[in-house]
Amino acid sequence: MFYLKYRPRTITQIDNTRVRDILKKILDSGVIPHALLFVGSKGTGKTSSARILAKAINCMENKFAKKGTDFEPCNKCKNCLSIDVSSYTDVLEMDAASNRGIEEVKNLIREVAFMPMSGRYRVFIIDEAHMITTDGFNALLKTLEEPPKSAVFILATTNLEKVPATIVSRCVKVNFGRGKNLDLINMLKRIDQSEGLGLNEEMLSVIASQSDYSFRDAAKLLEEVAQQKISKVEDLETFLGLRGRSDLMEMISAKDQKKTFVWISEFAEQGGNFKILIESLLSTLRQELLIKKGVIDQSEAKTTLKTSEVTRLIKLLVEAYQLMRSTPIESLPLEIAIGEFYNELSV
Ligand SMILES: Nc1ncnc2c1ncn2[C@@H]1O[C@H](COP(=O)(O)OP(=O)(O)OP(=O)(O)O)[C@@H](O)[C@H]1O
Ligand SMILES: [Mg+2]
Ligand SMILES: [Zn+2]
Numbered sequence: 001m002f003y004l005k006y007r008p009r010t011i012t013q014i015d016n017t018r019v020r021d022i023l024k025k026i027l028d029s030g031v032i033p034h035a036l037l038f039v040g041s042k043g044t045g046k047t048s049s050a051r052i053l054a055k056a057i058n059c060m061e062n063k064f065a066k067k068g069t070d071f072e073p074c075n076k077c078k079n080c081l082s083i084d085v086s087s088y089t090d091v092l093e094m095d096a097a098s099n100r101g102i103e104e105v106k107n108l109i110r111e112v113a114f115m116p117m118s119g120r121y122r123v124f125i126i127d128e129a130h131m132i133t134t135d136g137f138n139a140l141l142k143t144l145e146e147p148p149k150s151a152v153f154i155l156a157t158t159n160l161e162k163v164p165a166t167i168v169s170r171c172v173k174v175n176f177g178r179g180k181n182l183d184l185i186n187m188l189k190r191i192d193q194s195e196g197l198g199l200n201e202e203m204l205s206v207i208a209s210q211s212d213y214s215f216r217d218a219a220k221l222l223e224e225v226a227q228q229k230i231s232k233v234e235d236l237e238t239f240l241g242l243r244g245r246s247d248l249m250e251m252i253s254a255k256d257q258k259k260t261f262v263w264i265s266e267f268a269e270q271g272g273n274f275k276i277l278i279e280s281l282l283s284t285l286r287q288e289l290l291i292k293k294g295v296i297d298q299s300e301a302k303t304t305l306k307t308s309e310v311t312r313l314i315k316l317l318v319e320a321y322q323l324m325r326s327t328p329i330e331s332l333p334l335e336i337a338i339g340e341f342y343n344e345l346s347v
Pocket of ligand 1: 002003004006007008013014015016040041042043044045046047048049156158187215216217219
């Protein structure tokens with residue numbers, strides 16, 4: 001799996017540039033905060049970065065071991081390797097979202113009283129930290145008020161609002177945000193080169209744009225594309241269900257009811273992705289709206305629809321998009337939306 005194979009193992013390998021710089025500064029200073037809070041959307045490197053940090057401060061071959069000036073983990077020593085396979089006694093990792101989570105937080109906090117066995121720091125990584133219960137947070141708060149010198153807490157969450165302010169204020173917050181397009185492309189380039197896939201920049205950029213701002217999703221999508229042996233941007237767009245959206249837009253503009261429905265059913269037969277199709281139609285229509293409002297240059301117009309038709313279609317497609325979650329037939333929400341659009345035209 002690409003996303004596991006290419007998981008960053010050093011600070012330098014983190015493709016999220018802003019996070020990389022913040023973590024570099026922390027490690028470079030040599031003063032490690034007792035509590036860090038990693039906030040950001042899924043697949044942006046929170047867990048990976050927590051592990052890199054745990055390795056760096058417990059590595060036997062870097063500046064924390066008084067060997068040289070490099071703060072990166074060596075990824076070769078006994079400590080680094082056992083952290084990699086989660087068998088290192090001084091790095092305790094737990095998932096607060098799992099069923100056992102609630103009890104585990106308490107056990108974990110009990111562990112804080114113990115000194116490190118073989119490393120310099122005991123690192124407590126708590127994933128999905130927003131799922132910790134009130135009791136758990138209270139216990140954690142006490143610990144964070146007077147943490148033992150050797151303890152480092154790393155809380156990771158996708159949901160900052162659900163973490164009590166009292167906890168947040170005791171942590172150094174690192175904002176992972178969402179994966180930026182440029183950063184996602186850089187990661188994809190790295191994997192592409194290493195795997196010898198030979199995809200061009202345009203293709204990598206299309207993949208990045210369909211990855212929901214997640215490095216994990218981008219790596220997974222690249223793997224699918226590699227498995228399909230897709231090598232042309234046209235084939236990639238077909239695979240992603242992006243191709244033909246401008247044809248569809250033209251048919252809708254021309255108000256050719258029959259052609260539109262035939263196109264949609266063929267798209268369904270070819271296994272096209274309706275979620276992505278609706279997303280791209282919405283993005284085209286929004287563009288149209290901005291053109292009509294004079295925000296964007298007129299020459300980019302793609303349809304001959306009236307402003308009222310554009311806004312109506314946007315509304316119908318947003319509804320269709322919401323229906324995508326519950327529909328038993330993939331094409332149905334779009335067919336309903338288009339059907340309704342044409343019905344309104346005829347009255
Ligand atoms: N900043 C990054 N640079 C390079 N690869 C990344 C980065 N962030 C994530 N990845 C890729 O995504 C995968 C998942 O990352 P990770 O588990 O660290 O994300 P996360 O933020 O903890 O996600 P979640 O919120 O879903 O737990 C990694 O194995 C790696 O392949
Ligand atoms: Mg994670
Ligand atoms: Zn090491």
